[in-house]
Amino acid sequence: MADVKELRVSVIGAGMGGLACALAFAKKGFKRIDVYETASNLGFVGAGIQLAPNLARVLDRWGCWAKIHAEATTVTSSSIREGSTNKELSLVQMPDVAELYGYPHCVGHRASLAGSLFEGCQKESAITFHFSTALESIKSFGPDKAFFTVKPRDREAYDVETDILLAADGIKSPTRTALLKVINSSAEVEDTGQAAYRIMLSRADMEKDPEMLELLDSDCALRWIGEKRHIVAYPISNKTIYNLSTCQPDTNFAAAPSVTYTTRGDKSAMLKVYGDFCPLVLRMLNLVPEGEVCEWRLRSHKPLESWTLGAVTLVGDACHPTLPHLGQGATMAIEDAAVVAECVNAVPVTDGKIDKTALSRALKVYELLRKERTYTLVDLAAFSGRTLHLGEGKAKDERDRQFAEGRKKGNSVPDKWASPDVQKMIYSHDCVLEAQEKFEELFADLAAEKTNGVAP
Ligand SMILES: Cc1cc2nc3c(=O)[nH]c(=O)nc-3n(C[C@H](O)[C@H](O)[C@H](O)COP(=O)(O)OP(=O)(O)OC[C@H]3O[C@@H](n4cnc5c(N)ncnc54)[C@H](O)[C@@H]3O)c2cc1C
Numbered sequence: 001m002a003d004v005k006e007l008r009v010s011v012i013g014a015g016m017g018g019l020a021c022a023l024a025f026a027k028k029g030f031k032r033i034d035v036y037e038t039a040s041n042l043g044f045v046g047a048g049i050q051l052a053p054n055l056a057r058v059l060d061r062w063g064c065w066a067k068i069h070a071e072a073t074t075v076t077s078s079s080i081r082e083g084s085t086n087k088e089l090s091l092v093q094m095p096d097v098a099e100l101y102g103y104p105h106c107v108g109h110r111a112s113l114a115g116s117l118f119e120g121c122q123k124e125s126a127i128t129f130h131f132s133t134a135l136e137s138i139k140s141f142g143p144d145k146a147f148f149t150v151k152p153r154d155r156e157a158y159d160v161e162t163d164i165l166l167a168a169d170g171i172k173s174p175t176r177t178a179l180l181k182v183i184n185s186s187a188e189v190e191d192t193g194q195a196a197y198r199i200m201l202s203r204a205d206m207e208k209d210p211e212m213l214e215l216l217d218s219d220c221a222l223r224w225i226g227e228k229r230h231i232v233a234y235p236i237s238n239k240t241i242y243n244l245s246t247c248q249p250d251t252n253f254a255a256a257p258s259v260t261y262t263t264r265g266d267k268s269a270m271l272k273v274y275g276d277f278c279p280l281v282l283r284m285l286n287l288v289p290e291g292e293v294c295e296w297r298l299r300s301h302k303p304l305e306s307w308t309l310g311a312v313t314l315v316g317d318a319c320h321p322t323l324p325h326l327g328q329g330a331t332m333a334i335e336d337a338a339v340v341a342e343c344v345n346a347v348p349v350t351d352g353k354i355d356k357t358a359l360s361r362a363l364k365v366y367e368l369l370r371k372e373r374t375y376t377l378v379d380l381a382a383f384s385g386r387t388l389h390l391g392e393g394k395a396k397d398e399r400d401r402q403f404a405e406g407r408k409k410g411n412s413v414p415d416k417w418a419s420p421d422v423q424k425m426i427y428s429h430d431c432v433l434e435a436q437e438k439f440e441e442l443f444a445d446l447a448a449e450k451t452n453g454v455a456p
Helices: 016-027 053-061 065-071 097-101 110-122 174-182 210-216 267-273 279-287 329-345 356-388 394-409 420-427 431-449
Strands: 008-012 032-036 048-051 077-082 088-093 106-109 127-130 133-140 146-152 158-162 164-167 189-202 220-226 229-236 241-249 262-264 294-301 312-314
Touching (some): 008 158, 016 032, 016 329, 048 241, 048 329, 053 329, 053 420, 065 106, 097 420, 106 241, 110 329, 133 174, 146 164, 210 241, 241 267, 312 356, 329 431
Parallel strands (some): 008 032, 008 164, 032 127, 077 220, 164 312
Antiparallel strands (some): 146 158, 220 229, 229 241, 262 294
């Protein structure tokens, strides 16, 4: 095959990473893209999501940003408060994010982000979705071709032959398990010991309470912090919804380790966990209808030895699951997609042929481009969580002093999400530009080393 755009690209998973992979390859002109998803439809859990400038930069190139932006809230400040008293520890003003990084910092609805990616995919005739179809096993990782088996819910399983397999199959990634097994490695799960409630309150719920209404009508992202717990809150969907995402010790999942990663939570248990938080927070938590409390288990992994093997590579939570404290999990998955498409598109055609080892090497370049950055952000999110969750003592006193100092000077604060220095590192990043600038050199280095991700 002499035309890289004729390569068969198979994607496992239609989460943020999978949708973005399909769209990224279609936008590059690839003609044969298939997406296999276990679920019968997109079915995204309703919740808010942070839409930082580094994400907006990628989405804008695909023509997806304008619609998401129109419904989103542009955050101009972040208020970090003591959960128990509502006392403000720091107010970080960020009115100039758009000026500094080309795009504002927004928060929005997950359905808005996923819906826009899906809409973008539907306009591309190159993309075929296979819903209700699960990856069962991988028979060969290549490098020449990958072979895998999928099972549609109501039909017999069948085999698929592909030139590239992108596994965006999430935190429980079966592809990761299979890939690591072949290279005699494993993914060590790091028990974060944390879980999250995700809550959405409607304007109708909040409008009788002036204090709540003020929050809903603001452009401020709030974080109430306490020992081992915190709550993040911001308005989304044209300020018709107030989104709250909590983080607390994982007791329910820990008590029943075989259950899935999300479960119906118990409202009284939730109220008990935050029982010592201020009346405003408790009034909001009380508004959650009984039976609509949803709890997520927060998991992460130690860095993987490899993301790539032959014609197969991992994307998103499959290779770098993260705690949500930096709001970059989905963003990293979408950036991965943009970078892997950039790398495969740059594969050289030699003597009218695409060398399969070169294709595998291009996937390895993607991994090299993304690994250090994503693992740095994963570590930073974990670090930020530890700092936010400090209990009484000297370390907490020092943290609160730094919050107060940051407020005065407008510089670094212990909440890394709101810290201008960390924002600069994250928001100024242009993953596509980086891939374009570094591909050739990294690709040549791998060729010289003769390491191309092929099984030893
Ligand atoms: C509480 C919480 C808050 C968060 N807040 C933010 C935020 O503000 N900003 C942000 O950027 N990120 C946030 N994240 C992280 C973000 O949600 C994830 O990082 C992101 O959704 C990962 O996308 P993904 O496509 O890699 O995986 P997933 O979204 O998990 O998608 C994987 C897909 O693969 C499918 N699949 C799995 N196995 C198979 C199989 N065998 N065959 C076929 N399909 C399969 C699944 O059904 C699923 O659809 C948050 C996460 C949590 C838990």
